[in-house]
Amino acid sequence: MAELKSRRVVLKDYVEGYPTEAHMELLPAAPVDEAEDGSVLVKNLYLSCDPYMRPKMSRPLHQSYTAAFVPGAPITGYGVSEVVRSSTPGVAAGDLVWGMTGWEDYSVIKAPFTAMLTKIQPDDGVPLSYYTGVLGMPGLTAYVGFHHIGSAKPGDAVFVSAASGAVGQLVGQFARLMGCRVVGSAGSKEKVDLLINKFGFHDAFNYKEEDGDLAGALKKRFPDGIDVYFENVGGKMLEAVLLNMKVHGRIAVCGLISQYNLTAGEKEADVGVRNMTSLVAKRVRMQGFIEPDHKHLYPEYRAWVMPHIKEGRVVYVEDVADGLEAAPGALIGLFHGRNVGKQVVKLTTPDTE
Amino acid sequence: MAELKSRRVVLKDYVEGYPTEAHMELLPAAPVDEAEDGSVLVKNLYLSCDPYMRPKMSRPLHQSYTAAFVPGAPITGYGVSEVVRSSTPGVAAGDLVWGMTGWEDYSVIKAPFTAMLTKIQPDDGVPLSYYTGVLGMPGLTAYVGFHHIGSAKPGDAVFVSAASGAVGQLVGQFARLMGCRVVGSAGSKEKVDLLINKFGFHDAFNYKEEDGDLAGALKKRFPDGIDVYFENVGGKMLEAVLLNMKVHGRIAVCGLISQYNLTAGEKEADVGVRNMTSLVAKRVRMQGFIEPDHKHLYPEYRAWVMPHIKEGRVVYVEDVADGLEAAPGALIGLFHGRNVGKQVVKLTTPDTE
Incomplete structure (x- = not known):
């Protein structure tokens, strides 16, 4: 396999007030780190923009349930990905998964986040992006x-x-x-x-x-x-x-x-x-x-909601931004209410070979 | 029995800000109303001053769980009383009771408050005033x-x-x-x-x-x-x-x-x-x-707390004001934190015969 290269969106500095494009930066493609033992290398397909990400952009003052982002490091969040390589049991190359990933073309997912990856059945008949929303x-x-x-x-x-x-x-x-x-x-x-x-x-x-x-x-x-x-x-x-x-x-x-x-x-x-x-x-x-705190209810929830989706009783409206370069603007827009429906970013990974 | 006469403390007008002596008035003794069928005539022994009484002194703007006091009518609240006459089953002359009563020497308690009267065993070995506090x-x-x-x-x-x-x-x-x-x-x-x-x-x-x-x-x-x-x-x-x-x-x-x-x-x-x-x-x-909302738990609570009181593991500090004429000042003091412990008013009913 040719060397993989990945662009990434990093937080430049902590935010006070509304985040702007100046707070984030898209770094050019660079080689992807070697995957450590127990990690999962994924190609990201969809990234999720969620309100809880805003407190993580602030300088950490008070203890919170979620650690602050690290300036200079890629922003992290929920996403849907395809597994490229895996040394984690139960996850194999070619699998589709959702969970916590990075705002980059390829991510190396490590513990404890590897344990949170949930496999998606490719033939389940719903759009993959739904795993950042109604099914996520x-x-x-x-x-x-x-x-x-x-x-x-x-x-x-x-x-x-x-x-x-x-x-x-x-x-x-x-x-x-x-x-x-x-x-x-x-x-x-x-x-x-x-x-x-x-x-x-x-x-x-x-x-x-x-x-x-x-x-x-x-x-x-x-x-x-x-x-x-x-x-x-x-x-x-x-x-x-x-x-x-x-x-x-x-x-x-x-x-x-x-x-x-x-x-x-x-x-x-x-x-x-x-x-x-x-x-x-x-x-x-x-x-x-x-x-x-309620992850254990996911199987119960999925079993309940899936028939409602398939039979049209539950619909889901998404606002899809196109490409990693659009991710910062999509996240910023969320805090101004610019999105109509769930804000997703669809990645169109450039060919890296 | 000679005609009973009763003094009463009435709310003169609705209060905004802190209540003062000018908001309440002690009216001189006047004959007690004839007790209607189903009512209970009591002689009040202790009156309770409680923070929840303050919202009842305000002009009613929003729906609350407790109706506002009526200007010109006696203030009402929890108290300990001795039954003088009763046409309510289960309550008889001479009984000691606690429940909702009026800020007056004698009160005629009517439905639905008659049903809330709880009998006190005279030989239970705790001060009667405790029924406005730890046992109330x-x-x-x-x-x-x-x-x-x-x-x-x-x-x-x-x-x-x-x-x-x-x-x-x-x-x-x-x-x-x-x-x-x-x-x-x-x-x-x-x-x-x-x-x-x-x-x-x-x-x-x-x-x-x-x-x-x-x-x-x-x-x-x-x-x-x-x-x-x-x-x-x-x-x-x-x-x-x-x-x-x-x-x-x-x-x-x-x-x-x-x-x-x-x-x-x-x-x-x-x-x-x-x-x-x-x-x-x-x-x-x-x-x-x-x-x-939790009255049904009173028997359970009383059974639990009584041994703690009798064996000294739970103590109770009261701030006792003396006489109906001291009641307005005691209630006012509560909102300035002047009381040390539970604020009670002990009535010393003048001889009315």
């Missing part, structure tokens, strides 16, 4: 958050923010399948249309067009209150939701994207959440969660 | 919040705010009994001494003497983080706690006394809680609760 981390996130953390029941009134995103679009559909009434919020007319016409939300609204009265927007759509809030944004939306929760309501805190790009000064100045007394008055349970 | 609502609140909502386990690192109060002092002792390491915060040196020397907290601090660095005060006392936070105050303390929670920590939200006396303007200006992203990073469960 965002899918299990939606499933765990809605069913387990949110303890959703048929008939519940469900609200989802960032509802057209990788996770939100699934929560809405899972809620509809369970017989809940589900309302979503998003940041453009196009997304609101998608929520209602494509994903089957019962109602939806553009949070930018409610004259700042988010509590009123929710009151109108949930006159009897919200049983389950699937939280993706935080800040003012959370404040408004707290005023509109039903007694014994549940808030599954998946993410707080409104907070990730605040500068230190902005955090200091204005991002507190008011209305916390509603937690007591309404006896609300509010619980943060992350998908890695 | 605050006791069950501490038990449910710590064991059930907080899911405390032996060895847990436990933090309690407002730790010398009616509920906090019990949470600290229950934590010690379970084999947890427990730290409390309070607002004076006297209270901090009480926490360590009387209630057996392992450590304690005066939140007013930490130069505003509550997060640092907690970090010093919980270098490995907090497993269970029993929340009584909210605001800045909650912000600091969020930064110091352990992964999979639990926050039992009992009350948020820092918020109750804020004016509308103050609420608008500055009371948001930051650091909510810790909920996700640490996968924290934060849950509001109120004692009335």
Whole structure:
């Protein structure tokens, strides 16, 4: 085999505020490191852009569940890859896998990430890119958050923010399948249309067009209150939701994207959440969660969701950027809500021989 | 029986900000209403001052779990009483009871509150006033919040705010009994001494003497983080706690006394809680609760706590105000932290015959 060469996207320096193209750099193709014993060499096919990646771009101040990226090293994230060489048992050349990989043409995956690689059956009849979304981390996130953390029941009134995103679009559909009434919020007319016409939300609204009265927007759509809030944004939306929760309501805190790009000064100045007394008055349970804690539920989730996908009851909208060179812009766009649906990057690896 | 006359403390008008003596009035003795069929006429012996009473003094804006007081009508709350006449089955003249009563010498208790009256065995060997505290609502609140909502386990690192109060002092002792390491915060040196020397907290601090660095005060006392936070105050303390929670920590939200006396303007200006992203990073469960939802656990709680009290493993400190005329000042003092221990009012009913 000819020597493999790989381009890579590295973080140039830690980010404060919104990330820009200047924070990342695409390095020209260089020889791929020799694969150590126990590692897996993969060719990356799809890379996933996810909100949780933003805190990893910040200078690490507080302990987090996920280590910060290292300036100068490739950005890492979920992806779909083809195995080139493997010295890990159970994974062989030619296998398709999904898991944590690097933002590069080829990656050498080492422990502990080799153990997290999940094999994909090539003939399973769904697009490979779905393993960065509905069949990957965002899918299990939606499933765990809605069913387990949110303890959703048929008939519940469900609200989802960032509802057209990788996770939100699934929560809405899972809620509809369970017989809940589900309302979503998003940041453009196009997304609101998608929520209602494509994903089957019962109602939806553009949070930018409610004259700042988010509590009123929710009151109108949930006159009897919200049983389950699937939280993706935080800040003012959370404040408004707290005023509109039903007694014994549940808030599954998946993410707080409104907070990730605040500068230190902005955090200091204005991002507190008011209305916390509603937690007591309404006896609300509010619980943060992350998908890695619930990996053991993946087989159960996959078995449940696969027939829904194949028979058209669950659809999935992706926003596909083309090529590794487009990856930084795709990730940046996520934090401005430019993506419509799950943001993926499709790699078109240059011939290296 | 001679005609009974009763003084009463009424709310004069709704309160904004801190309540003052001007918001309440002690009305002179007037004949007690005829007891309707099914009601219970009681002579009040002890009245309880509790933080939850403050939201009931505000003009009702939002739905709450407890109705607002009615201006001109007596303030209501928990108390210990002796039954004078009863047309409710199971309750007879001469019985001692605890439950919801009025701030007056004599009260006519009607449905649904008659069903909430709990009989006290006169020979049970504990002070009657304890039924406003360790053997009443605050006791069950501490038990449910710590064991059930907080899911405390032996060895847990436990933090309690407002730790010398009616509920906090019990949470600290229950934590010690379970084999947890427990730290409390309070607002004076006297209270901090009480926490360590009387209630057996392992450590304690005066939140007013930490130069505003509550997060640092907690970090010093919980270098490995907090497993269970029993929340009584909210605001800045909650912000600091969020930064110091352990992964999979639990926050039992009992009350948020820092918020109750804020004016509308103050609420608008500055009371948001930051650091909510810790909920996700640490996968924290934060849950509001109120004692009335858990009444069915009272017999279990009483059976558990009674031997601890009798054998001296659980002690209870009360701050007893003397006479109905002292009740408004006692309630007001609670919101300024003037009480040391559980605030009770002992009634010395004037002879009315």
